[in-house]
Amino acid sequence: MPRRYGPFGGAFVPETLVPALEELDDAWRRARRDPEFRSELRRLSRTYAGRPTPLYFARRLTRRAGGAEIWLKREDLLHGGAHKINNALGQGLLARRMGKRRLIAETGAGQHGVATAMVGAALGFETEVYMGERDIERQRPNVRRMELLGTHVVAVRTGSRTLKDAINAALRDWITNVRTTHYLLGSAVGPHPYPTLVRELQSVIGEEIRRQSLHAFGRLPSMAVACVGGGSNAIGTFHPLLSTPVELLGVEAAGPRGHPVGAASLTRGRPGILHGSYSYVLEDGEGQILDTASISAGLDYAGVGPEHAWLKTTGRVRYVAVHDGEALAAFRWLARDEGILPALEPAHALYAAMREARRRRPNERIVVTLSGRGDKDLEQVGGDRR
Numbered sequence: 065m066p067r068r069y070g071p072f073g074g075a076f077v078p079e080t081l082v083p084a085l086e087e088l089d090d091a092w093r094r095a096r097r098d099p100e101f102r103s104e105l106r107r108l109s110r111t112y113a114g115r116p117t118p119l120y121f122a123r124r125l126t127r128r129a130g131g132a133e134i135w136l137k138r139e140d141l142l143h144g145g146a147h148k149i150n151n152a153l154g155q156g157l158l159a160r161r162m163g164k165r166r167l168i169a170e171t172g173a174g175q176h177g178v179a180t181a182m183v184g185a186a187l188g189f190e191t192e193v194y195m196g197e198r199d200i201e202r203q204r205p206n207v208r209r210m211e212l213l214g215t216h217v218v219a220v221r222t223g224s225r226t227l228k229d230a231i232n233a234a235l236r237d238w239i240t241n242v243r244t245t246h247y248l249l250g251s252a253v254g255p256h257p258y259p260t261l262v263r264e265l266q267s268v269i270g271e272e273i274r275r276q277s278l279h280a281f282g283r284l285p286s287m288a289v290a291c292v293g294g295g296s297n298a299i300g301t302f303h304p305l306l307s308t309p310v311e312l313l314g315v316e317a318a319g320p321r322g323h324p325v326g327a328a329s330l331t332r333g334r335p336g337i338l339h340g341s342y343s344y345v346l347e348d349g350e351g352q353i354l355d356t357a358s359i360s361a362g363l364d365y366a367g368v369g370p371e372h373a374w375l376k377t378t379g380r381v382r383y384v385a386v387h388d389g390e391a392l393a394a395f396r397w398l399a400r401d402e403g404i405l406p407a408l409e410p411a412h413a414l415y416a417a418m419r420e421a422r423r424r425r426p427n428e429r430i431v432v433t434l435s436g437r438g439d440k441d442l443e444q445v446g447g448d449r450r
């Protein structure tokens with residue numbers, strides 16, 4: 065597996081973590097080629113997580129946009145309500161194969177924490193999830209879910225008390241307990257081999273899009289769109305399509321209108337190192353991580369996976385940023401037109417996709433990865449009486 069994507073990626077970690085990362089790299093190289101591992105992952109993806117997810121033609125949303133057809137890749141229908149289970153299940157099986165008995169994870173919106181808690185319970189691990197205190201406050205229902213699933217949620221009170229601090233806390237735990245513990249990282253970020261490992265586990269999204277597009281309309285879509293937090297649902301969507309003519313669009317969170325950076329690392333950040341990886345980062349002139357802001361906790365992260373940094377540099381993927389209010393508009397369109405409450409993260413992707421659709425001809429098709437469902441966000445969305 066590549067350690068680098070162009071100049072990006074690598075493993076900038078304390079000496080004590082190097083053997084653990086090498087052990088993980090080695091275990092994954094073997095597992096991914098092992099037919100028994102692959103068939104167990106395929107079986108649980110189907111019978112536990114709910115794969116394959118449907119590709120849905122959004123007829124009324126298409127009419128609203130008035131241009132290209134909008135199709136939705138329904139990752140929101142997976143167990144737990146988001147694409148996170150694809151990665152958690154794969155890493156859980158890998159950890160079992162490596163003889164670990166304890167899982168730790170970080171979580172922002174709580175979706176990855178819930179996915180890890182589910183897998184921890186189903187595969188019989190002791191599980192602890194690190195979560196920033198501020199995220200605990202804004203994502204109560206997911207904290208409750210994790211606890212009911214038998215996971216211990218550890219409140220992180222350092223720094224901005226959000227995802228970046230939770231990752232630091234999880235890394236510290238891993239350094240201390242590396243012999244017994246697997247760190248189940250939740251996005252395509254961090255030191256090698258995580259960005260590649262997570263991308264391979266999420267690529268099932270793009271592989272299914274390829275197959276289902278050919279089946280549904282006899283060709284590949286003109287464009288695929290996905291939201292980018294750390295970048296796992298986006299890289300899973302894009303990677304199997306990189307060698308095709310499909311246009312690829314990644315959508316970051318611009319935050320509240322007027323905010324200097326939002327959480328848009330690729331469109332408003334610059335190259336730098338965060339959490340063991342060289343990629344795009346939101347930092348000031350002294351290398352201090354900037355305060356990020358987004359209505360969606362899942363996109364509220366100052367870094368991004370290194371493969372996205374490379375795909376931006378080469379120009380193969382275009383990246384744009386969408387404001388909180390625009391994401392909320394898209395949330396309402398999908399609710400009213402299609403009877404689907406999306407998570408606020410993919411509502412960003414949906415807004416950008418609608419804008420693209422308007423400029424395109426009706427014989428074009430745009431696939432949007434609907435990475436999760438909106439139940440967790442009802443409080444953020446507020447009332448909507450009419």
Ligand SMILES: *Cc1c(COP(=O)(O)O)cnc(C)c1O
Nearest residue numbers: 175251293294295296297409436
């Ligand atoms: C976590 C999350 C994201 C952002 O994470 P990526 O690694 O960028 O995919 C997006 N959508 C949903 C529903 C999430 O839970």
